Amino acid sequence: MSTDVVGAEAPQVKGRFLGILICWLLGNGSLFAWNSMLTIEDYYVHLFPDYHPTRILTLAYQPFAFGITLIMTYYEAKMNTRRRNLAGFSLFFLGSFALIILDIATKGRGGLGVFVGVCIISAIFGIADANCQGALVGDLSLMCPEFVQSFMAGLAASGVLTSALRLITKAAFESSKDGLRIGAILFFSITCLFELLCLLLYTFVFAKLPIVKYYRSKAASEGSKTVASDLAAAGIISDQQAQIEEDPQKYKRLTTKELLMENIDYAFDIYLIYVLTLSIFPGFLSEDTGEHSLGSW
Known part of the structure; x- marks a missing residue:
């Protein structure tokens, strides 16, 4: 029996599994830095006990x-999707690096000025998240479903990975002098390197996968205006403008309001998810519920 997969040589199939892996890593990277900041808050509570x-x-x-x-x-x-993603992962990388530099420069001392600096970096993570997470979801939605699924799985796995990594670094340095700070610096060093990896993968690898080039070319031929720079990075020049001028009705777009009304149920679901999430954290979990048997763990 032949082991050849039907259509395996088609351009849209080549690079599928590598693409799925990269999407999973990019999903991790889209939340890794922010989850790291959340997971490391035991250190920040120790450093800034008066600032919540x-x-x-x-x-x-x-x-x-x-x-x-x-x-x-x-x-x-x-919007230029490629620039959004590059800006997002760059900000994640630079923000993670800035946290390390800030801690080393102040020698692990607290204070209002340092706390303001950490808050600014937290805001930078918010800007980065808005850039790359939304752009990647939109970009991958133009491709095969496995890419979106892998990206979402990466988002979900990010919290698990950061929690496990934090437990390891905390346990490794718990008994050493200044162990909480050393573990935190090591933790964010790993985060910084991981965000750099995501940036490099998106910049130099993902756009050149045959399956990605196929779907982006297909999206451009169907009227998408956000993939031109991604195609250019892969060496493909789109003649989309000429196609639009030739048949403008074919490429007519729904307005943002029309899209919202068509998907109002999904929008309401997302709203409820955010209400629930923020009610748990920082809502309930940020409350001082007293001493527990696990102590600082």
């Missing part, structure tokens, strides 16, 4: 994430 970091850092993050997302949603048809 478990609440304030989230409050610094969410308005920027939500506000930039609204702006990007309104102008989505005119």
Whole structure:
């Protein structure tokens, strides 16, 4: 019996499994830095006991994430998806690196000035999240379903990975002098390297996969205006403008309001999910519920 897969040589199939892996890593990277900041808050509670970091850092993050997302949603048809993703992962990398530099420069001392700096970096993570997470979901939605599924699985896995990594670094340095700080620096060093990996994968690998080039070319031929720079990065020049001028009705787009009304049930679901999520964290989990048998763990 032949082991050849039907259509395996078709351009849309080549690179599928590598694409799925990269999408999973990019999903991780879209939340890894922010989850790292949340997971490391035991260190920030120790460093800033008077400033309620478990609440304030989230409050610094969410308005920027939500506000930039609204702006990007309104102008989505005119936005350069590639630049959004590059900006997002670059900000994640630079923000993670800045946290390390800030801690080393201040020698692990607290204070209002340092806390303000951490809050600014938290806001930067919010801007980065609004850029790359939304752009990647939109970009991958033009491709095969496995890419979106893998990306979402990566988002979900990010919390598990950061929690496991934090437990390892905390346990490794718990008995050493200044162990909490050393573990936190090591933790964010790993985060910084992982965000750099995601940036490099998206910049130099993902766009050149045959399956990605196929779906982006297909999206451009169907009227998508956000994939031109991605195609250019892969060496493909689109003649989309000429096609639009030839048959403008074929490429007519729904307005943002029309899209919202068609998907109002999904929008309401997302709203409820965010209400529930924020009620749990930083809502309930940020409350001082007293001493527990697990102590700082």
